[in-house]
Amino acid sequence: MACSAKYTDKEDSLVCSICFEKFKTPRYLPCKHSFCQDCLYSYIVSQLDSTEPRLGILCPLCREFIPNVCGSTSPEEWIMQFPQNHVLEKHVNSTGQIHCEACLRDNIKEEAIDFCFSCNEKLCANCTKYHRRNLLTRDHKVVPLTETERGGLEPYFDQGEICGKHHGRPIEYFCDDHLEPCCTTCVCTTHRICRQVKTVEETALFLKEGQKENFDAIFDYVEILEEKLSHAKLKQEMLTRQLEDKADEISDDTEKMFDDAIKQLQHLKDQCLKNMATGVKKAKEKYEKVIQKLTDGIHCAKYCSKSIGESRMKADASKLVVMYHTGLKCFEGLKRCDFTRVKIDLEHEKPDILEDIMDLSIVSDVKFLEKSLIGRVYLRCISEISLEGKFVRDGTFQADGTFIFSTIGCKPCQNKPNCKDDCFIYHKSGMQSKRIQSRPEPFGVAVKSGTTFIASSAEKYIQKLSYFSTLLSNEINTRCNLKMFGIAFLQENIYMACNDRIIKMPKHGGPFHYQTTYRTGTQVKHIASTKSHVVYSKRNTNEVVAMDANGQTVWRYTSPCLKSPCGIGVDGEDNIYVAGKESDNIHVLTKDGKVIQVIEDITRPDFMKVDNEKKVCFVCTKRKYLKVYEMIY
Missing domain, CATH: 1.20.120 (Four Helix Bundle (Hemerythrin (Met), subunit A))
Structure with missing residues (x-):
């Protein structure tokens, strides 16, 4: 964008390319282009009006894609992820100041000829010389003032090198619990009780080698x-x-x-x-x-x-x-x-x-x-899985596209080595990938932010399996005295099906008083979530219910041809798949609870889980048979 004619070439670098006025609280994007905070805010608001939710914006100057890393749809929160350009702000506020700022502290007036980006100060020739000799400042970026006047006021640090919450502090650590880079302030405040905090060097080595x-x-x-x-x-x-x-x-x-x-x-x-x-x-x-x-x-x-x-x-x-x-x-x-x-x-x-x-x-x-554009689906079987001595309970697709499901050993076979309670991971082709030992009686399986969570119905723990690992490591103590079954995630909370109630708690756990209980009136075991609702089935009343994040019922689905609804699956478009255990069918619903299709002739189905692309699904029947289907529209 061209600058207003009322400014000289020397002042062009101090003018916002959106409003054509001198910068006011400039903030810079990852591409290092700076704009007034209010101008950038208005630009983000205009972009949010065209598409929602917005994954990112294009830089008004270079059109580079700028991702919405904070994940918020609020322009106020979004704009705060972009650091202030203090160097640019300093030059705007000190126009006409030609003296060395270090010397001025001793009431000495010397003409400034250089500028230090790290200290954000103008320096004279003598101060520049000692600045470059001093062990603490020898690595600072010092450039001639004439270079800054020609527009060389881009931030010295990339946004990837400094903390997004404490601007100016370097990234030195990485929190595995929250999957966030941290500075020393973050580690001492927000992440002070996190279990897995490593240096970026350790994390980088793990990413490179493993x-x-x-x-x-x-x-x-x-x-x-x-x-x-x-x-x-x-x-x-x-x-x-x-x-x-x-x-x-x-x-x-x-x-x-x-x-x-x-x-x-x-x-x-x-x-x-x-x-x-x-x-x-x-x-x-x-x-x-x-x-x-x-x-x-x-x-x-x-x-x-x-x-x-x-x-x-x-x-x-x-x-x-x-x-x-x-x-x-x-x-x-x-x-x-x-x-x-x-x-x-x-x-x-x-x-x-x-x-x-x-x-x-x-x-x-x-x-x-x-x-x-949701077409009628037909299923073509591509693989069958039979687990001797096992009962399948729940399953879901993981971030890498594999399918994980929980099992328990049937009572006559529980003393056999291959009949323990554990989880299996299978490829979409139907080939087994891994077998994972879990806590007793695993039931609910859900994925959140690339991490797989497995709930134990015999104990009060939810285990975590990152797709970076093949071991169940971190655990969440739910402090729940009721038997847990299915689990689901909505926003930043876990929803646990516990007999005649659904319990909500923060996804990272926490004290008991952080939990909220929603009564369901009858036993609930199977639960899932769309982008806006928690959906659960009530076998005793033959209905499917959706509630919002605060436990308010949004819609109910019943049908004469739906009997004993149990497992619930959700695809990438928020279509819902309900298994009718005693009606031998699968009911496909929209996110608003409207029926799209009823897939018949599925004998005693337990669940139908569909991948995000709606190409492959795993269907469990009679608690022990799994079939992999190609979905044809």
Whole structure:
């Protein structure tokens, strides 16, 4: 952007490229371009209006994708993740100041010729000489003042090298409990009770040596997702053109119909076309929002690909860790987004004859039918899994695409070595990957932010399995005296199905008084979550219930052909799959509890779990048989 003509070339570097005024509280983006805080806030608000939730924005200058690392949709919280450019702010406020600031502290006036970015001070020749000799300041970045006047006021540190919460402090540690980079202040405050806090050097070494395959897997997955988003965007743009073509067709028909009409019908013709044009505009706006959302996803996917790909090449541990986990967080946010395409059909009805035309109140009725592109699904079995001496209880897809499920040994076989209570991990092909020893009677299995959580119905612990590891290490003590079954996550809380109640607690655990109990009126074992609701089944009353984060019932689903609902699965588009144990079917619902399809002839199903891409599902029947299906639409 060009700067206002009222400023000289020397002052151009002190002018915001959005408002064309001198910077006020400048903040800088990861690309190192700075803008006024209020200007940046207004820009973020305008971007949030076009697509929600927003995964990131484009820099107003260089158009580089800037991810929403904080994960908040609040512009106030979003803008605070960008550090203030104190160097730039100093130059704006000290225009005309030409004296050495170090000498001024001794009331000596010497002309400044250099500027230290680390100290944020102007220096004279003598102070610069000693500044470079002093052991504490010899590594500071000192440049001639003429260079800063030519626009060299970019921040000295990359955002990846400094703490996002305590700006100016270097990243030195990494918290495994929260998967966050930390400075020394973070470690002493927010993360002072965390169990796993390591130096960035240790974490970088682990990522370099132990996670090469994971780097490659995520990199490949992001590339595939980018390709799918690009394809979806093309399809959505094609639907926009089809909508316009259909609208043109209806316009032509309407014009032709009015050619022979009498003058009294002129206002009806205008009304019809106006209604249609208004509807088309609204429909196109919806299409454009979907296209913008897909474009946003593509930018985010490219950023993830770039961040994860480049992080492997970084020699600096801090940059490697921050770039990798920034890409990973963006990737997690990308997976949680709803990229459902929308199709709006136009229907046009016109009278067969024009008798009694003067009595007509409307000539043509144009309808806009909006629907999500969810097709009818058919299942093709690609693998069968039989576990001798085992009962399957619950399962879910993990962050790497594998499927993990919990089992218990059947009573006649519990003394046999292969019939212990444990969990299994299988590939989508149906091949076994790992067997993991868990606490007794594992039941609920859920995934949150790349970590798998397994609840023990015999004990009050929830075990954690990171996809960085093959061992169940960290545990959450729920301090719950009731028997736990299924678990689910909504926002930052765990929801546990405990007989006739659902208990909510923070996802990292905590004292008993942090828990909230919601009564269900009857036994509940199976629970899952969409992006906005917790969904659970009530076998005794043959109903499925959705509640919000505060326990308020949002909707209920019942059907004469749904008997004894049990396991619940949710796909990447928040469609819900309910297993009818005694009705031998699977009910597919929208996130609002509307039935899409009933998949029949599934004998005594326990659950149907679908991957985020809706390509593969695992179906458990009779508690001991697992089948892997390809989903065909």
